[in-house]
Amino acid sequence: MSRILVTGAAGYIGSAFCKEGLERGFNIIGIDNFSNSSDQSINFLMESKQHNFTFSEVDLCKDLESLREIFVNNEINYVVHFAGFKSVIESQMHPKMYWDNNLESTKNLTRMMLEYGVKNILFSSSASVYGKNNNQPVSEACKLKPMSVYGATKEANEKFLEDLSTKGNLKTISLRYFNPVGNIQMMPVNSPRQDSKNLMDNIIDVCIGETKELNIFGDDYKTSDGTAERDFIHIQDLIDAHFESLKYFEQLNGYEVFNIGTGNSVSVKNIIKTFKEVNSIEFVVKISDRREGDVPICYADNSKAKNILKWEAKKDLREMCLDAWRPYKK
Ligand SMILES: NC(=O)c1ccc[n+]([C@@H]2O[C@H](COP(=O)([O-])OP(=O)(O)OC[C@H]3O[C@@H](n4cnc5c(N)ncnc54)[C@H](O)[C@@H]3O)[C@@H](O)[C@H]2O)c1
Structure with missing residues (x-):
């Protein structure tokens, strides 16, 4: 092989x-x-x-x-x-x-x-x-x-x-x-450095109580609901x-x-909503300023x-x- x-x-x-x-x-x-x-x-x-x-x-x-x-x-x-x-x-x-x-x-x-x-x-x-x-x-x-x-x-x-x-x-x-x-099922979860975490890592952090709220960076983009859209x-x-x-x-x-x-193009708000729904979990979401280097949409x-x-x-x-x-x- x-x-x-x-x-x-x-x-x-x-x-x-x-x-x-x-x-x-x-x-x-x-x-x-x-x-x-x-x-x-x-x-x-x-x-x-x-x-x-x-x-x-x-x-x-x-x-x-x-x-x-x-x-x-x-x-x-x-x-x-x-x-x-x-x-x-x-x-x-x-x-x-x-x-x-x-x-x-x-x-x-x-x-x-x-x-x-x-x-x-x-x-x-x-x-x-x-x-x-x-x-x-x-x-x-x-x-x-x-x-x-x-x-x-x-x-x-x-x-x-x-x-x-x-x-x-x-x-x-x-x-x-x-x-x-x-x-992947059964795999141990990776713990990246704080500054290399992505949206899903940040959602997990707020759910496990590592952070108090989840930041959405910008809700005034020209997208379906104002938040950035990704694939x-x-x-x-x-x-x-x-x-x-x-x-x-x-x-x-x-x-x-x-x-x-x-x-598929999925907004940040949509993934948060879906995560909350399928996992029956609630957490606080805060809208912050856009982040430098983030693009409105990419799929x-x-x-x-x-x-x-x-x-x-x-x-x-x-x-x-x-x-x-x-x-x-x-
Ligand atoms: N995760 C994403 O969202 C994403 C998206 C697009 C592209 N990528 C690319 O995919 C690749 C893997 O991503 P990931 O999410 O598994 O990242 P990761 O940080 O979890 O894994 C990368 C690994 O490379 C190791 N590494 C870094 N520099 C090294 C070096 N000089 N010598 C030996 N090891 C070194 C790190 O210790 C780490 O274990 C990266 O190249 C990343 O840029 C990732």
């Missing part, structure tokens, strides 16, 4: 991918530096699937020799590259930290891939590359106008990988994730898209990019992924909200 090197294996999406990959029979080598995660999910994966899972604590920017050792000792078929910093707000405050980490990690990884003849890389990009776009839903052909340092690092990574793939020896698939939420996607659907992408490497020559979203034209990857999201908003709260239910 194929061997996959997974970077960012301890994170929210990386650990969910590892669990699914192990269940599908892949051999998985996970690496992470725990800069935005704990060893909880890694311990869970080690305990449940010891025989085809190994893990090394490696910083992709600093531990080049440890990374080299992994490439020397393993015949790797695919690299799935989740590692990176992901907070829009934090990226505005610490741009250098974001450029260094998000670019250097990919450079070191691809250097090893080229040296050791590993061809296929699946890269975690983001809908944040689109920025403010009046043509909604956004398709892969839209002009990229990221509004944050984070989004700009994703665009730069895409461009770098595209260049290596069209003029070099790599094959790259970039997946532009929209807004993954929910949890929320269940983590399980997002993970499935990765396995369809791995199959597609066989036909791929060079570089390809896909939007991974449901194609996916996912027809390319449907046509080429034969992938489509299956889970609806209610399931996303139920599965997000499930691990916390008493």
